[in-house]
Amino acid sequence: MSPDSDAASVLQGIEPTQYPRLGVPRRPVTESRFLRNAWYVAMFSSDLDDGRLMHRTILNEPVLFYRKEDGGIAAYTDRCPHRSVPLSMGKLCPGDRVQCIYHGLEFGPDGQCVNNPHGSGNIIEALHLRSFPVVERHTLIWIWMGDKPADTDKIPDYSCLDGRPELHVTRPGYLKVDAHYYLVVDNLLDLSHINYTHAGILGNADAVKAEVEITQEGDVVTASRNSTDTETPGILKMMAPDLDKGNLWNSISWYAPSNLLLQFGISADGEPKESGTGYFAIHLLTPETERTTHYYYTASRYNVLTDDEQNKTMRDLIYKMRTFAFADQDVPVIEAQQIALDQASEEVQQALLNVDAGPNRYLRILEKLLREEEK
Numbered sequence: 001m002s003p004d005s006d007a008a009s010v011l012q013g014i015e016p017t018q019y020p021r022l023g024v025p026r027r028p029v030t031e032s033r034f035l036r037n038a039w040y041v042a043m044f045s046s047d048l049d050d051g052r053l054m055h056r057t058i059l060n061e062p063v064l065f066y067r068k069e070d071g072g073i074a075a076y077t078d079r080c081p082h083r084s085v086p087l088s089m090g091k092l093c094p095g096d097r098v099q100c101i102y103h104g105l106e107f108g109p110d111g112q113c114v115n116n117p118h119g120s121g122n123i124i125e126a127l128h129l130r131s132f133p134v135v136e137r138h139t140l141i142w143i144w145m146g147d148k149p150a151d152t153d154k155i156p157d158y159s160c161l162d163g164r165p166e167l168h169v170t171r172p173g174y175l176k177v178d179a180h181y182y183l184v185v186d187n188l189l190d191l192s193h194i195n196y197t198h199a200g201i202l203g204n205a206d207a208v209k210a211e212v213e214i215t216q217e218g219d220v221v222t223a224s225r226n227s228t229d230t231e232t233p234g235i236l237k238m239m240a241p242d243l244d245k246g247n248l249w250n251s252i253s254w255y256a257p258s259n260l261l262l263q264f265g266i267s268a269d270g271e272p273k274e275s276g277t278g279y280f281a282i283h284l285l286t287p288e289t290e291r292t293t294h295y296y297y298t299a300s301r302y303n304v305l306t307d308d309e310q311n312k313t314m315r316d317l318i319y320k321m322r323t324f325a326f327a328d329q330d331v332p333v334i335e336a337q338q339i340a341l342d343q344a345s346e347e348v349q350q351a352l353l354n355v356d357a358g359p360n361r362y363l364r365i366l367e368k369l370l371r372e373e374e375k
Contacts, residue, residue, distance in 0.1 A: 034059045035366065037147070039143070040257075041142060041284040041296050043296070044298075050067050059287055061077065063076070063078055075133075076107070076129045079129075081126055081128070107129060139161050167315050170299045171319050175297075177331055177335065180291060180293070184334055187334055188283050189362060222251055226249050230266075236248075236264070247266065256366060256369055258285035259283070263278065280300045282297060284296040291338065
């Protein structure tokens with residue numbers, strides 16, 4: 001199937017009003033349109049220090065996180081049921097208890113109120129808070145926001161982060177994007193934009209004509225854009241300093257609802273991907289609200305060809321280059337998109353290009369999952 005026909009086929013039988021290509025309708029997006037029975041990244045494991053109370057807003061809900069004395073993680077509603085003060089403003093007490101800063105109510109790691117210091121000390125049902133399943137895996141803290149049993153088999157495979165030498169994994173990054181997460185996924189699954197928005201760093205003119213191939217396995221969508229006899233982009237040139245041109249391998253997979261894994265690398269012309277070098281880029285998007293997104297990112301190199309002295313310098317430089325590409329190049333475009341869509345006087349019907357095949361395919365799957373959950 002050609003890229004053009006694939007881009008068109010993913011929209012067949014779908015009414016634009018119920019499933020707009022742009023990803024974000026101009027009308028308000030309701031909380032119900034978040035996929036709740038799914039895993040979202042709350043933070044990197046390294047972000048949650050012992051003794052620290054951490055707040056995150058996820059799918060419009062305030063959540064408190066902290067490490068228990070046994071090293072496990074507690075997560076429950078970050079809002080005292082008495083006067084709605086965030087419990088993250090309080091203090092962590094012995095026995096994994098959190099004491100509210102306002103009136104001293106205490107809560108256990110399951111969100112249950114365990115101490116009411118006032119009056120008779122009666123603890124009524126209304127004083128208990130909702131807790132959330134949490135799993136620590138692949139150096140990440142995952143949270144399940146839904147009401148169905150949490151299925152750990154649905155956590156995406158980011159084992160490329162496990163057991164890797166420190167110098168082969170870039171330090172973790174975080175950005176808060178003032179836009180709906182659909183727009184960020186659209187950006188990441190569209191591999192063509194790197195040749196323009198990130199020219200010289202992640203792409204270049206040689207790769208513009210490469211065809212997009214879209215594949216699907218279950219609910220996982222992968223967009224690939226590979227090219228031959230291509231000038232080595234700047235970030236890969238550091239990893240393969242002797243390779244000025246070669247086969248450029250570029251593929252990104254989307255895991256519902258908003259986690260992505262990209263493989264980006266270069267090999268000598270005529271040689272397989274495995275003979276070259278590159279990295280796995282991890283992109284983790286967690287909706288904060290309908291108009292804000294937590295964006296976590298890191299990268300793990302494969303088939304490293306440089307020595308540790310080079311890797312020390314490179315680790316920080318790769319982080320800085322990728323952060324520049326996201327923070328200074330991608331995010332201003334995405335946030336401007338959001339503003340333009342919100343300012344439109346009527347719902348926007350965007351034109352389609354062949355490069356939209358990946359974004360449209362994931363949107364179709366996501367809509368299916370949302371409708372199944374809303375039944």
